[in-house]
Amino acid sequence: xxxxxxxxxxxxxxxxxxxxxxxxxxxxxxxxxxxxxxxxxxxxxxxxxxxxxxxxxxxxxxxxxxxxxxxxxxxxxxxxxxxxxxxxxxxxxxxxxxxxxxxxxxxxxxxxxxxxxxxxxxxxxxxxxxxxxxxxxxxxxxxxxxxxxxxxxxxxxxxxxxxxxxxxxxx
Amino acid sequence: xxxxxxxxxxxxxxxxxxxxxxxxxxxxxxxxxxxxxxxxxxxxxxxxxxxxxxxxxxxxxxxxxxxxxxxxxxxxxxxxxxxxxxxxxxxxxxxxxxxxxxxxxxxxxxxxxxxxxxxxxxxxxxxxxxxxxxxxxxxxxxxxxxxxxxxxxxxxxxxxxxxxxxxxxxxxxxxxxxxxxxxxxxxxxxxxxxxxxxxxxxxxxxxxxxxxxxxxxxxxxxxxxxxxxxxxxxxxxxxxxxxxxxxxxxxxxxxxxxxxxxxxxxxxxxxxxxxxxxxxxxxxxxxxxxxxxxxxxxxxxxxxxxxxxxxxxxxxxxxxxxxxxxxxxxxxx
Numbered sequence: 195x196x197x198x199x200x201x202x203x204x205x206x207x208x209x210x211x212x213x214x215x216x217x218x219x220x221x222x223x224x225x226x227x228x229x230x231x232x233x234x235x236x237x238x239x240x241x242x243x244x245x246x247x248x249x250x251x252x253x254x255x256x257x258x259x260x261x262x263x264x265x266x267x268x269x270x271x272x273x274x275x276x277x278x279x280x281x282x283x284x285x286x287x288x289x290x291x292x293x294x295x296x297x298x299x300x301x302x303x304x305x306x307x308x309x310x311x312x313x314x315x316x317x318x319x320x321x322x323x324x325x326x327x328x329x330x331x332x333x334x335x336x337x338x339x340x341x342x343x344x345x346x347x348x349x350x351x352x353x354x355x356x357x358x359x360x361x362x363x364x365x
Numbered sequence: 366x367x368x369x370x371x372x373x374x375x376x377x378x379x380x381x382x383x384x385x386x387x388x389x390x391x392x393x394x395x396x397x398x399x400x401x402x403x404x405x406x407x408x409x410x411x412x413x414x415x416x417x418x419x420x421x422x423x424x425x426x427x428x429x430x431x432x433x434x435x436x437x438x439x440x441x442x443x444x445x446x447x448x449x450x451x452x453x454x455x456x457x458x459x460x461x462x463x464x465x466x467x468x469x470x471x472x473x474x475x476x477x478x479x480x481x482x483x484x485x486x487x488x489x490x491x492x493x494x495x496x497x498x499x500x501x502x503x504x505x506x507x508x509x510x511x512x513x514x515x516x517x518x519x520x521x522x523x524x525x526x527x528x529x530x531x532x533x534x535x536x537x538x539x540x541x542x543x544x545x546x547x548x549x550x551x552x553x554x555x556x557x558x559x560x561x562x563x564x565x566x567x568x569x570x571x572x573x574x575x576x577x578x579x580x581x582x583x584x585x586x587x588x589x590x591x592x593x594x595x596x597x598x599x600x601x602x603x604x605x606x607x608x609x610x611x612x613x614x615x616x617x618x619x620x621x622x623x624x625x626x627x628x629x630x631x632x633x634x635x636x637x638x639x640x641x642x643x644x645x646x647x648x649x650x651x652x653x654x655x656x657x658x659x660x661x662x663x664x665x666x667x668x669x670x671x672x673x674x675x676x677x678x679x680x681x682x683x684x685x686x687x688x689x690x691x692x693x694x695x696x697x698x
Contacts, residue, residue, distance in 0.1 A: 221421060221424060221428065224421070224500035224501065224511070225429055225500065226429055226632075227436075234505075234575065234628075235505045257385075257388065257392055265399065268399075269414050271506070272414070272502050272507040272537070273507055274400060275399045276397065276399030276400035276402075276403060277396075277400065279395075280397070283389075283396060320506070322400070326404065327552055329572070331506060332574050335505035335574075338505070339505045
C-alpha cells in the first residue's frame with residue numbers, strides 16, 4: 195500500500211528531529227545564564243548531540259547535516275567560520291563508522307567513548323581557532339569546557355534518548 | 366539499511382560507498398574553504414553573521430526571559446539574606462556620594478565658566494540606545510554577547526556598549542533587530558584608553574581571559590594597581606571618559622586590568638551613538654582609501670583624533686541629522 199501524503203510528511207518531519215534537536219541545544223548554549231563559570235567556558239552541547247545521533251541514528255544525521263549545523267554554530271557563537279563544521283563533520287563520520295561498537299553495551303561505555311572523542315574534537319577546535327585568530331587562545335577555558343562537556347553528557351544523552359524513544363521508534 | 370542483497374545491491378553498494386567518500390572529502394574541503402573565506406571576505410561574513418543573529422533573535426528574546434527570571438529569583442533570595450549589611454553599606458556609600466555630589470556640582474559649575482572663557486566647543490552629545498542581553502556566546506573561543514537592538518534602533522558597527530559600571534565592548538555586527546557585542550576581554554578587542562591620574566595613553570587588549578592586558582604603554586608611564594582606566598576617545602570610535610577597568614596587576618612584562626562589569630550579571634546594556642562614525646565604519650574606510658583633497662596626507666586627516674575633537678561642519682550636521690532620527694527610535698525601552 196502506498197503511504198498517503200500525510201504519512202510521508204510525518205516521516206520526513208520525524209527524520210528532521212535529530213538535526214532540530216542539535217539546533218535547539220545550540221540555542222540553549224546561547225542562553226545568558228547567571229553563573230560565573232558558564233560565562234567563561236560553556237559545554238559544547240552540539241558536540242554531544244551530534245555524537246549521540248551519529249552513534250544511534252547515523253541515517254538521520256548525515257555528514258552534510260553535521261557540516262551545516264557546524265556552520266550555524268560558528269555563525270551564532272562568533273567563532274572563525276568553518277572550524278565547527280570540520281569538527282562536527284569528523285565526529286559524525288568517526289562515530290557513525292564506529293557506532294556499532296556501542297550497540298548493546300551499557301551507557302557507561304558510550305559515555306567513555308564520548309569522553310574520548312571530545313578530547314581531540316575540542317583540541318582541534320582550539321588549535322584551528324587559535325591559528326585563524328592569529329594568537330594562542332588560553333587553554334584553560336578549553337579544559338573547563340571539556341570537563342563540562344564530558345560531565346554533562348549523560349543528561350543530554352538521556353533527553354535525546356527520551357526523544358528518540360518517543361518520536362523515532364518506527365522511523 | 367537494507368540487508369537483502371540482489372544484483373542491484375551488488376552494483377550500487379560500492380558506488381554508494383564511493384559517493385559517500387567523495388561527499389566526505391568535498392565537505393572537508395568546503396570547511397577549509399569556509400575558513401579561507403572567513404579570513405578573506407570579512408564584509409560578506411559579517412553580513413551573514415548579522416543575518417543569522419537576526420534569525421535567532423526572536424526566539425532568543427523570548428527564551429531568555431525565563432532564564433532571566435530564574436536569575437532574579439536567586440538574586441532576591443541572596444538579597445533577603447544580606448539585607449542588613451547591604452543597608453549599612455549603602456548608608457555609608459550614600460554619605461560619601463553626597464560629598465562627591467557637592468564636589469561635582471562645584472566642578473561642573475567651574476568647568477562651564479572656564480569653557481565659556483575659553484570658547485570651548487563641546488564634543489558631540491551622547492545618544493544612548495538601551496537594549497536587553499538575549500544571548501551569551503559563552504565559550505572558550507569568543508567573548509561576545511547578543512543584544513536585542515539593531516540597525517532599526519540606530520545601532521551601527523563600531524559603537525561603544527556600556528553597562529552601568531563601565532565599558533563592556535563594541536558592536537561587532539549590527540543586524541536589523543539584533544547585534545553582536547564584542548567584549549573588551551575578547552582576543553580581537555583593542556580599545557584606546559588613558560590612565561585616569563597620569564593621563565598616560567595605552568590600549569586595552571583582550572586575550573580571552575577575564576583580565577585584559579594594558580598594551581602600548583610608554584616606558585616612562587607610571588601605572589600602579591588600583592589605577593582607573595578610562596576610554597581616551599582617540600580614533601573617534603568611543604566617547605572619551607567611559608570607565609573601562611581598574612589596574613589589577615603590574616609585572617615586568619604585563620599590566621593587566623580588571624573590567625568593571627561581571628559578564629554573567631549583564632542584563633541591560635546601552636549602546637552609545639557618539640555622532641562620530643568611528644574608525645570602523647565601511648564608509649570611513651572607503652573615504653580614507655581615496656582622499657578627496659589631493660593635498661591630504663596618507664594619515665587620513667578626516668579621522669578626528671583626541672579628546673573633545675571638533676568634527677567638521679558637515680559631520681556635525683550629519684551627526685545632528687542622525688540624532689534627530691534616533692531620538693524617536695532610541696527612546697524605546
